[in-house]
Amino acid sequence: MRATPLLTTLSLALVLTLAACSKGGKPDDAKAAAKPAAPLLLAPEDLRQVGQSGLIGAPVITGAIQPARRADLRAEVAAVVLQVAKDNGERVRAGDLIIxxxxxxIRDSLTSAEEAVRAAQQSFEQTERVLARQRTLNQQGMISMQGLEDAEVRRNAAQSELAAAKARAVTARQQVTRTEVRAPFDGVVSExxxxxxxxxxxxxxxxxxxxPGSMRFExxxxxxxxxxxxxxxxxxFRINGFGDVEFRGKLARIDASANATTRQVEVIAEFDDRAKAPQVAGLYAEGRxxxxxxxxxxxxxxxxxxxxxxxxxxxxxxxxxxxxxxTxxxxxxxxxEVVIASGLALxxxxxxSPTSSLVDGAAVQRVAAGAGAASAVAAAAAASK
Structure with a gap:
């Protein structure tokens, strides 16, 4: 049987189509397969170095940040408070008036003491003059030795009373100065x-x-x-209120005795950099x-x-x-943190922060800070289209 012209035409078209497919295939798929995968772009914030530490398993210290220089100012006289010149948190210089x-x-007592000094001074001067006259008369044989000795006793008693009066005046004067409570050193008022x-x-x-400049870890x-x-x-160590900030210091002192109740020993650590130390006393701290x-x-x-x-x-x-x-x-x-027993080096x-979509052997490329891995990969993918 002879083929019709229509069948011959269809067969020829089918052959041409298959030939074209076998030579070129799908152009887009071939181009995609030939293009290499984009490298994983990594910024410094995407990376972390393996470090070394002697803290894991090391002795734990708990305590607070306290100043090495601190003064509890107490009343040295009984009186009424007239003025509070400085409040909590205010800075003071040595000698500044606080209270x-x-x-x-006390001033009345000082006035009385000073008057007693003047009276004792006059009494002493009078006994001195009497003693001088008694010595002259004794040399002339006009009074006995007993009279001269009595004059010396009165002079000595007046001298003792003058010294006692001066001491009472000094004490009263000191009491007046104690009504003014002043800063013993440069610092900050607290409590x-x-x-x-x-x-x-x-x-x-x-x-x-x-x-505040003498803070340490107690x-x-x-x-x-x-x-x-x-x-x-x-x-x-880390300090409450400062988040994950880690402070460094050195062990400066170890107490010679343990607490009888807690069986703990007090230690003091000085900051390596006092300029970075907190300016607030009493903050809880914990370290190793x-x-x-x-x-x-x-x-x-x-x-x-x-x-x-x-x-x-x-x-x-x-x-x-x-x-x-x-391991x-x-x-x-x-x-x-966790100890790396094996597998990595310092x-x-x-x-x-690795993800589950990573591939072993994938190419990586370092980028500038601020371009995180996720955003960098997205940008690279967009640029490759």
Missing amino acids: RLDPTA RKISVGDTVQIGRELVKVID GQISADRLGELKVGQPVA VESAERRALVLAEGSVQRQGDAAFVWKVAGNQLKKVSV LGDRDDRRG GDVVLR
Whole structure:
């Protein structure tokens, strides 16, 4: 049977179409397959270095930030408060007036004491003149030796009374000066306990003055860890109210006795940089004494991923991203760090917050600060279209 012209035409068109497909395929798909994957762009804030620390498992110190120079000013005389010149938080210079007490009664005592000094002075001068006359008469044989001795006794008694009167006047004068409570050194007024009109007795606490430039960490540590402590050891601690800011210092003093109730030993750590120390006393602080024998590689837990019992991190090696298995050690709950027992070395760079979509061996490229990985990848994807 002979083929019709229509069938011949359809067959020819089908052959041409298949030939075209076998030669070119889909142009868009081929172009996409040929294009290499865009590198993962990483900014400095996307990365974290493996560090070293001696804090995990080290002795823990708890305490507060306190000034080394502080003075509790108390009333030295009983009087009424007339003036409060400085309030809490105000700075003072050495000698500045802080509180003035009523000096009326004390000034009256001073006036009486000064009058007693003048009277004793006159009495002493009179007995001196009498003694001089008695000596002259005794030399002339006109009075007995007993009369001369009596004159000397009266002169000595008047001299003693004059000395006592002068001492009472000095005491009264000091009492007057004590009605003015002044700053003993440059600092800040803290914990004012009285107000104008209050009647204070001797020994009552009036106000505290502290030196903010002398702040230090005063804390307690378990006596069980005393054998690990040495003066000069580094101390890392955090202070309530300052978030995750870590302060550094050195162990300056270890108390010679433990508290009989808590069995803790008091220690003092000085700030490495006093300029960065808080200017407020009494803030709670907690830290650890860094021991050289306990130093280990540490990494923030956010950089570690887990898969069952296995743990791994994403390490940046040159221009590639590597999935590296690690063995974990002790964990520091307070700092959020974990010991890296094996798998990494000091200074290795890893991803700070890895995601589940990462590929081992993927290309990476460093970018300037501020261009985070997510935004950089999105920009790269948009540029490649």
